[in-house]
Amino acid sequence: LKTCTSGAPWNLQQAHAHLKASPVGHRITFHQRDTLDFLASTDTVYDVAVLAHCIWYFANPTTVIDTLKALSTRAKRICVAEYTLAPSDISTVPHVLAALAHASLECRKPQSEANIRTLLSPKRIKEKATSAGLSIVDEGTLKAPATMFDGKWEVGEVLGKEFLHDLDKVENERERAVVEALIDATRFSKESVTKVTTMDIWYAVFTKD
């Protein structure tokens, strides 16, 4: 069971076709369904549920807890990977700030289709897992591979003209100033590094208590 998210350079359909054409393709079934609905429709117990860089796409923190809770009895292990939100090196600071800037605006939209909707740090994901009755059995951090361009893309999105279109959704001028300050800090930090790199990745394995 894999909760999947789309991205570049391939879209979801292309990625699926590529995997289906691989030697293990016949063993893979894709279900483009809401995880909670899908789990309710079967009683299969899986060896592993993998949530790979998808936590930030969740609609809100409560849905993260509900999903972890539903998975807790249906997968023997739950593996999570998400960005650390920790600037380990000056070149990753623009990515951290861009993620925070993006989230500060997206959280004001009743509906969001953005790639950052619920920005949870490893600390908060662990808290949600505890609330869902899970225990952590392993965790660690990894450097993002050099071919993972999420940092560059995220910074580009926050500094793009389109991003500003939604600023008026933040009606209070004091609150809007904070979003603008986050955008500005992202821009300044990008200008102060020779290259933007993607922030570190946190991984964790959970099992039911």
Next chain:
Amino acid sequence: LKTCTSGAPWNLQQAHAHLKASPVGHRITFHQRDTLDFLASTDTVYDVAVLAHCIWYFANPTTVIDTLKALSTRAKRICVAEYTLAPSDISTVPHVLAALAHASLECRKPQSEANIRTLLSPKRIKEKATSAGLSIVDEGTLKAPATMFDGKWEVGEVLGKEFLHDLDKVENERERAVVEALIDATRFSKESVTKVTTMDIWYAVFTKD
């Protein structure tokens, strides 16, 4: 004319007494008044108005514009110093993140007594000055002196237990998650540096168009 703010290691009263006891003390008059009220009560024209690290204390962005506008006809030059909000070095990242975290919570309070109420970057201060009919004649950035501990204090405040008391003022769980993410990023960045230093300082001189 100097718009002054309190701080450590001395409070405002102690700082005033120290300056009054200096060789130039007899030439200094302190007016602990709201700037707009004070300016309305006299018609004196001053050589210089200095806003030294006080912009972030303003109640809201509109008051910054109103104050700059009022000063524009009453001071020949207006000098501003404020933090850059730009992480020039990994050791300053915790201060930048703490300022953003602090502002993200303070902007939700109808009344704030905190030292960060309106977080404006140099870019935004210049925009406000333009709105107030001012032109920039000089600007630059400086490294903060090693004896300026604002970075350390700000990070300490954001990571202190008392800071969390006001988190429930952010009722929406998605919006609260962003404030928590800013606090977490501040903590992670503090843990990743050997010493927190204060971010760079921006200064600018404005005159009326």
